[in-house]
Amino acid sequence: MSTKFTPKPTGPLAPQYVNFAYIPSAILIAGTALLKVAWLPIAVAVAAALSAFQFYNNQTKKVLDPNKFQEFPLMEKTVTSHNTAIYRFKLPSANSILGLPIGQHISLAANLDVKDPKTEKVENKEVVRSYTPISSDIHPGYFDLMIKSYPTGNISRHLATMKVGDTMRVKGPKGAMQYSPNMVRSFGMIAGGTGITPMLQIVRAILRGRKSGDTTEINLIFANVDEKDILLRGDLDQLDKEDDKFHLYYVLNNPPEKWDGGVGFVTADMIKAHLPAPAKDMKILVCGPPPMVAAIKKATESLGYEKPRPVSKLDDQVFCF
Helix, strand or coil: CCCCCCCCCCCCCCHHHHHHHHHHHHHHHHHHHHHCHHHHHHHHHHHHHHHHHHHHHCCCEECCCCCCCEEEEEEEEEECCCCEEEEEEECCCCCEECCCCCCCEEEEEEEEEEECCCCCCEEEEEEEEEECCCCCCCCCCEEEEEEECCCCCHHHHHHHHCCCCCEEEEEEEECCCCCCCCCCCEEEEEEEHHHHHHHHHHHHHHHHHHHHCCCCEEEEEEEEEEHHHCCCHHHHHHHHHHCCCEEEEEEEEECCCCCCCEECCCCHHHHHHHCCCCCCCEEEEEECCHHHHHHHHHHHHHCCCCCCCCCCCCCCCEEEC
């Protein structure tokens, strides 16, 4: 399934200004001039007030609060596989945006019945998990999350049971990564499963910035168990075709016949072959299941990259989400 979005026009000639400010104002002024010229200053003042209201009303408004959870209703759910769906949440207005910097994520919270693994008692607790939207602030009015439901995933299982109109508590932004154009010459990315979401957020931002001079090269290794598990494959393959500075390499544990990608786990040899060599102007980004991240940390260190810290900082050469 493709998740290609068309940004809402925002320039001075955008339809919302033409249809609801310029045309009504012109009609008001012209009509007043025909009926009674003496009323023309009043008509001009009313037209100016109308235009000012439309410009103010159509400005984007950031809604995220890093210190407070807010509730947003589910407006649409699109099932993409047996255990994965895209959840679209509605923002307060058509011009609202999350206000999420590229590379950062949000927290989702819900009060759920959770079994204590030690005592096996079930208690109602607040559960909080972090997710990266696959949409961005160029898409006002909503945000999209692609989430895979795991048997042991409290929030993911809760989301799978939600109906349109149900609300989810959200807080943010969170995270040490904040992308800015040309912050490095090259990114090497390693993603496993749903760890693709922060990578795709950054990839799309870089490719949108090509026209304004973003020359960042991207090399992405995307690892999954089976071919059917490759999330957003249509989007990734299309980006790979469209941009000659974006290079994509798939790795599968259980590949089909005639598979031309990697096989097994992501190894040091794969990293050496497909990602940029250690340098001051490059960065490795990693996101995936904890065992995979731990293995990648060891592999990158063995190849001469700087040793990853337990908690990544923006200036780290190997940054783990």
